[in-house]
Amino acid sequence: MTAPENVITVRGLRNQFGAQVVHENLDLDIRRGEIVGVVGGSGSGKSVLLRSIIGLNRPAAGSVELLGTEMTSASTAQRSEVERRCGVLFQNGALFSSLTVAENTMVPMREHFRLPQAMMARFAALKIALAGLPENAGAKYPSELSGGMVKRAALARSLALDPDILFLDEPTAGLDPIGAAAFDQLILTLRESLGLTVFLITHDLDTLYTICDRVAVLSQKRVLVIGPLSEVERYDDPWVQEYFQGPRGRAAEAAQQRLHAAQPH
Amino acid sequence: MTTTGTATLQRSADGEFVAASGDWTLAGAPALGALVADLRRRVSRGVRIDAAGIGRIDTAGAELLLDLADGGEVGGLDANRRALLDAVAKVRHAPVSMPPRRPSLIALFERTGRAAEQVWLNAYRLLGFIGLILVTLVRTVPDPRRWRPTALAFHLEQAGLNAVPIVVLLNFLIGAVVAFLGATVLKDFGATIFTVELIGFSFLREFGVLLTAILIAGRSGSAFTAQIGSMKSREEVDAIRTLGLDPIEVLVLPRLLALLIALPLLTVLAMLAGIVGGAVVGAFALDISSTLFITRLQDLGAVKHFWVGISKAPLFAFLIAAIGCLEGFKVSGSAESVGTHTTSSVVQAIFVSIMVDAMAAIFFMEIGI
Numbered sequence: 001m002t003a004p005e006n007v008i009t010v011r012g013l014r015n016q017f018g019a020q021v022v023h024e025n026l027d028l029d030i031r032r033g034e035i036v037g038v039v040g041g042s043g044s045g046k047s048v049l050l051r052s053i054i055g056l057n058r059p060a061a062g063s064v065e066l067l068g069t070e071m072t073s074a075s076t077a078q079r080s081e082v083e084r085r086c087g088v089l090f091q092n093g094a095l096f097s098s099l100t101v102a103e104n105t106m107v108p109m110r111e112h113f114r115l116p117q118a119m120m121a122r123f124a125a126l127k128i129a130l131a132g133l134p135e136n137a138g139a140k141y142p143s144e145l146s147g148g149m150v151k152r153a154a155l156a157r158s159l160a161l162d163p164d165i166l167f168l169d170e171p172t173a174g175l176d177p178i179g180a181a182a183f184d185q186l187i188l189t190l191r192e193s194l195g196l197t198v199f200l201i202t203h204d205l206d207t208l209y210t211i212c213d214r215v216a217v218l219s220q221k222r223v224l225v226i227g228p229l230s231e232v233e234r235y236d237d238p239w240v241q242e243y244f245q246g247p248r249g250r251a252a253e254a255a256q257q258r259l260h261a262a263q264p265h
Numbered sequence: 266m267t268t269t270g271t272a273t274l275q276r277s278a279d280g281e282f283v284a285a286s287g288d289w290t291l292a293g294a295p296a297l298g299a300l301v302a303d304l305r306r307r308v309s310r311g312v313r314i315d316a317a318g319i320g321r322i323d324t325a326g327a328e329l330l331l332d333l334a335d336g337g338e339v340g341g342l343d344a345n346r347r348a349l350l351d352a353v354a355k356v357r358h359a360p361v362s363m364p365p366r367r368p369s370l371i372a373l374f375e376r377t378g379r380a381a382e383q384v385w386l387n388a389y390r391l392l393g394f395i396g397l398i399l400v401t402l403v404r405t406v407p408d409p410r411r412w413r414p415t416a417l418a419f420h421l422e423q424a425g426l427n428a429v430p431i432v433v434l435l436n437f438l439i440g441a442v443v444a445f446l447g448a449t450v451l452k453d454f455g456a457t458i459f460t461v462e463l464i465g466f467s468f469l470r471e472f473g474v475l476l477t478a479i480l481i482a483g484r485s486g487s488a489f490t491a492q493i494g495s496m497k498s499r500e501e502v503d504a505i506r507t508l509g510l511d512p513i514e515v516l517v518l519p520r521l522l523a524l525l526i527a528l529p530l531l532t533v534l535a536m537l538a539g540i541v542g543g544a545v546v547g548a549f550a551l552d553i554s555s556t557l558f559i560t561r562l563q564d565l566g567a568v569k570h571f572w573v574g575i576s577k578a579p580l581f582a583f584l585i586a587a588i589g590c591l592e593g594f595k596v597s598g599s600a601e602s603v604g605t606h607t608t609s610s611v612v613q614a615i616f617v618s619i620m621v622d623a624m625a626a627i628f629f630m631e632i633g634i
Contacts, residue, residue, distance in 0.1 A: 097599030113291055119298050123291070123325050129356035130324065143598030162291060162323035193352035194324065195345060 006065075007032050007165055007197050008053060013062035015048050022048050024221040026062070032164075035191060035198040036226075037208045039243065040218030046201045047091070049218065050167055053199070054088055055079060067164060084112055087158030091169040093150040095142040101128060101153045102138035108160040124160070131156035132186050148179040152186075159190070165197045166190075172204045184210045205244075205252035210259075217243075268320060269293040272300055272333065274308060283308065283333065286318030289326025297326070301333045317341030327353040387613070394591045395583075398521060401513045416519035424485040424520075425527030429534060431484070432477055436535040439476065440464060440542025448551050457551055461561040464543030469570035470629075473536035475622050478581035481528055482614035486589035489520050490610040493593025494603040502594070512594075521586040528582035529575055536574065573634055577625055584621065585614045 008030040015023040022045040030036050040046050051057035053064055055071050064071045069082045095104050105124040109115055115123075128138050131152040142150060151171060158166060171187070172180035188211050190196055202208060208215055208229060216226040217240055225235045233244035233253075243249060270287035283304060289297060314334050318341075322330070327350050330339060339350060405411045447463040493516055496502050505512050540562070547553035592610035596602050 098601035109291070113294070115291075115294055116298070119294060123294075123328065126324060126328050126353065126357065130352065141599070159324075162325065189352065193348040195349075 005032050006030065007067055008199065009063075009065040010049075010053065011063045011065075013049075013052060013064065014060045015045065015052060015057065016060050021221060023052075023059075023062075026222045028216065028223050028226070030197060030199060032197055033191070033195060034213040035187070035200060035211055037200045037202055037212035037215045038218060039202065039208065039215060041239065044218045045221070046218055047169060050088075050169055050199065050201060054086055054167060055083065084108075084161055085164045086167060087161070087163035087165070088167045089151070089154050089158045089169060089171055091173065093142065093154035095150060095154055095157065097142050100139055100141055101133070101145070101156065104142070104153065105138075105156045105160050108157070112161060124156075127156040127159050128153070130159060130190065132182065148175045148183075151175065151183065155186075159194075162194065163196070165199060168198065168200045168202075170201055170203065172202065172207050177206075180204060180206065181210075187211055205249055206255065209252050209256040270297050270319065270326065272297075272304060272314075274304065280313070281308065282313040282315055284315045284318060285330065285333075286320070288320040289322040289330060291323055291325040294325050294329065297329050301329050304333060305335065312337050314339045315341045316346070319346075322346060322349065324349070324353055328357065331357060391588065391591060391613075395587050397513060398517060398587060401511065401518065402521075405514055405518060411514065413515070413519050416515075417522055420520050420523035421527055423488070424481065424523050425531065428481065428484055428527070428531060432480055432531050432535050433538040435480065436468070436473060436476055436538035437542040439472065440468060440539035441546045443467060443472075443539075444543040444546035445550070448546075458553060458557075458561070460543065460547060460551060461553065461558050462565055464540055464547075465562050465565050465567055466570060468536050468539035468543070469567060469574045471574065471622065471626070473539055474532045474574045474577050474581065475618065476539075477528060477532045477535045477578070478585065478618040478622075479615050481524065481531070481582075482585045482589075482618060483611050485524065486585045486614045487607050487611045489586065489589030490593040490596075490607045491603060493590055494596030494606055497594060497596045498598055498600075498603065516593075517586070517590045520590060521583065524582040524586040525579055528585075529578040532575055532578040536571065569634065573629055577622065580621060580625075581618050584617050588614045588617065 006029045008028065010026060010028040013023050013026040013028075014021070026049070028049075038046050038049065048057060052059050053066065053071075055064075055066075059072065062072075066082050067085055069078055071079060071082065074082070095101070096107065099107070102121065102124045105127050106120045109120050109123060125135070125138055129135070133149060133152050133156065137145070137149060137153065142153065145153060151174075155171075166187075168187070172183050175183060184207050187198060187200075191198055191211075200207070200212065212229065214227055215229050215232045217224045217232060217235070217237075219237070219239055224237060225232055225240065232240065233249070235241075244253075268287040270285065270289040270293050272283050272285040275282055275284050287293075312334070314330065314337060316330065316339050319326075331350065331354055342350060444460050444464055447460045448457050451457050451459050451463075493502070496516070502512050502516070505515055544553075544555055544558045547558055548555055589610050592606040592613070596606050
């Protein structure tokens with residue numbers, strides 16, 4: 001690994017819809033190879049932040065630098081080059097419903113590289129397996145999959161081009177606890193083996209405690225605090241205190257400590 | 266910096282090995298795939314691979330490298346790359362095989378059979394659905410508390426009022442075209458004046474109602490399918506059911522009643538527009554004054570023909586609404602399904618309208634009206 005460098009740099013970001021200001025002077029740095037969890041109350045603009053970074057939402061002011069490219073002023077070709085190196089897992093999967101899982105996974109490969117069909121099928125099968133889906137899932141249509149499988153299929157598609165950065169919007173929402181824990185482990189494994197940087201929006205406290213290197217709290221239209229969880233949960237702010245010291249937060253922390261006690265490193 | 270990956274067969278003191286170098290990434294995959302296939306023919310299974318010279322490597326490259334090694338040892342990797350290779354090796358399996366295609370002739374017969382069965386099933390389900398609508402209608406009409414005036418007014422505006430401009434314009438234009446066409450043929454017989462009969466007859470009995478029905482099938486029937494279809498795919502129809510409401514009563518009846526009211530009214534406008542179109546052509550191009558036009562229309566017995574035409578409008582309205590709503594309920598899951606059923610709804614509605622119109626023409630001819 002090289003020395004920590006920033007793969008995402010957001011400076012002075014401002015987003016507003018009509019009179020409603022969502023972000024004001026928001027700064028955020030994410031380093032290569034880390035998993036950053038973004039938390040915040042409903043309506044605090046987590047998804048808008050994600051959309052601003054990946055270029056789906058044009059900010060009113062400020063700059064977004066992604067993998068060394070200033071996205072707000074980049075040409076279409078430059079943007080496309082950077083977007084190719086980002087994988088995005090949308091909240092509801094956003095799989096193309098008229099294509100099978102394997103075909104969904106092949107879409108980015110087909111669009112960006114000229115590969116023989118047999119080779120694409122092979123890589124698609126590999127990505128589907130990496131995402132933890134059984135072998136026969138590739139031939140299925142999204143409507144035939146359960147909620148957890150849809151998330152994994154969407155993950156397979158977002159991994160199709162071996163991205164440097166993976167954006168996940170509430171990956172464990174709607175999964176059962178076993179499925180959610182397995183998904184957390186999957187993200188960890190992929191990060192270790194593929195060297196991914198992960199930008200993760202979540203409400204799942206277990207996910208935060210299990211896999212995140214750093215946590216960013218989005219509140220009062222900016223990143224209120226960012227750092228390792230142990231620092232963030234001590235931050236002196238009523239919302240942060242209630243979030244991490246509430247019954248659910250304490251339960252998740254206790255569960256994590258039990259887990260560590262059970263498997264001493 | 267970016268160098269396409271390569272691999273060469275080399276020999277050393279302890280036997281032959283393959284030295285891999287360059288970037289083993291998805292971008293270079295086609296060339297690497299060919300290289301790997303070529304090398305595998307030349308070397309024995311499980312040959313040792315020295316991967317120390319590799320630049321960048323991703324999962325696609327790892328897959329190809331493992332393919333080349335074919336169970337053999339891959340050396341010269343740092344910890345991160347070893348982890349990547351292990352992760353890929355752990356989940357590797359044969360690509361999902363596509364179901365084999367059957368011979369095309371048999372497949373052709375199969376598709377023909379399925380399509381024929383589908384036609385029969387569609388007719389069967391439509392009859393069932395019409396029965397269901399009638400039963401619900403009979404249950405709902407006597408109970409004013411279950412009427413839905415707001416929804417009815419909304420659909421009246423959407424399917425009726427908003428359709429007025431296009432219906433009027435289209436019929437006016439077709440009226441003018443038919444008048445020109447008729448006059449051209451009739452002129453040879455010195456019977457240009459019969460253009461009035463042609464216009465009156467065709468628009469009052471057939472064109473007015475049929476053109477309106479086709480327009481409404483394309484405009485409102487398709488909208489009904491898409492509306493109900495997207496509600497179905499987002500489980501809104503199920504939600505209606507669990508709230509103790511009847512989807513037929515909530516979704517179908519307001520649309521059906523709106524069309525039952527709107528289509529006859531639109532048909533009257535269509536007939537008028539068609540005749541006006543003919544009269545305008547008559548007045549300006551054929552020297553048939555508007556007074557003469559109206560007098561001849563009255564001699565024709567226009568009222569009788571008007572009733573023949575307008576009597577078909579409610580029937581068309583009922584069928585278009587029923588088909589549009591039924592196709593909406595058939596939607597399942599995907600966005601593609603909404604599209605397929607919307608197309609099917611329009612095609613069926615137009616087909617059924619023309620078929621019923623033909624049957625009605627024979628019926629009225631036989632009873633001598």
